[in-house]
Amino acid sequence: MPIEIIETRRLYRQIADQIVRLIETGEYRPGMRLPAERSLAAQLNVSRPSVREALIALEVEGWVDICGGTGVFVSERRAAEAPETARPAAERPEPQPAVGPIELLDARDMVEPEVAALAARHATDENIAALSGIMGDMVCCSSEDPRHMEHDHRFHAALAVATGNAALVELMETLWAMRLAPLYVQLQNHFHNEAVWQQAILEHREIFEAVRKRDAKEARAAMRRHVHNARKRYVSTWRKP
Numbered sequence: 001m002p003i004e005i006i007e008t009r010r011l012y013r014q015i016a017d018q019i020v021r022l023i024e025t026g027e028y029r030p031g032m033r034l035p036a037e038r039s040l041a042a043q044l045n046v047s048r049p050s051v052r053e054a055l056i057a058l059e060v061e062g063w064v065d066i067c068g069g070t071g072v073f074v075s076e077r078r079a080a081e082a083p084e085t086a087r088p089a090a091e092r093p094e095p096q097p098a099v100g101p102i103e104l105l106d107a108r109d110m111v112e113p114e115v116a117a118l119a120a121r122h123a124t125d126e127n128i129a130a131l132s133g134i135m136g137d138m139v140c141c142s143s144e145d146p147r148h149m150e151h152d153h154r155f156h157a158a159l160a161v162a163t164g165n166a167a168l169v170e171l172m173e174t175l176w177a178m179r180l181a182p183l184y185v186q187l188q189n190h191f192h193n194e195a196v197w198q199q200a201i202l203e204h205r206e207i208f209e210a211v212r213k214r215d216a217k218e219a220r221a222a223m224r225r226h227v228h229n230a231r232k233r234y235v236s237t238w239r240k241p
Helices: 011-022 037-044 048-062 100-124 125-141 145-164 166-179 182-189 192-211 214-236
Strands: 064-067 071-074
Touching: 011 037, 011 048, 011 214, 037 048, 048 064, 048 100, 048 182, 100 145, 100 166, 100 182, 100 192, 125 145, 125 192, 145 166, 145 192, 166 182, 192 214
Parallel strands: none
Antiparallel strands: 064 071
């Protein structure tokens, strides 16, 4: 069964569906290692980040196992689910295409730098004190502590509050909710460790200091660096378990 070139939007879901079809027809058997990301991207005529999103979606759904430093393997577990996979494709529930992590990072890149800049212009002393307290909680928290995500959320939410714009507060909560979706969380799990968390703390510190100094230009730049660094981490080499 030849691989088809993907041409339309929401690529990761279409790539994932095509790989599922190849698994179901026996092109990729349980335990077999899939071609490398670079090879899949070339065959599908898509970007490597799109392939990565597809692989994460397949991992969340149980089709593959991603082993950092080794490769991506067709899952033995999913192969055993014969009653569902044996049904004709047309009769199966259509997977709901969640927002992809790269799409979310693109949205954050458009919104959050301006939120940070506006926070720098309008932050009150109380807002600065709240952000300072959150920074203290982040510094005292390790990457293994599940509260690190809560502190991260609080920081970005407090920035939105500091803008004085209720619509931005709601928008930031919507963006954060997307970060808690299984696809994003699973991708993050492959790259999160103590070194990454410490780097994130430094990036948040730069944003905080710019807001504290009421420097809108630097707050915008610091937030943009933070989001761009997140993107770099998510398209880097898979972390070994």
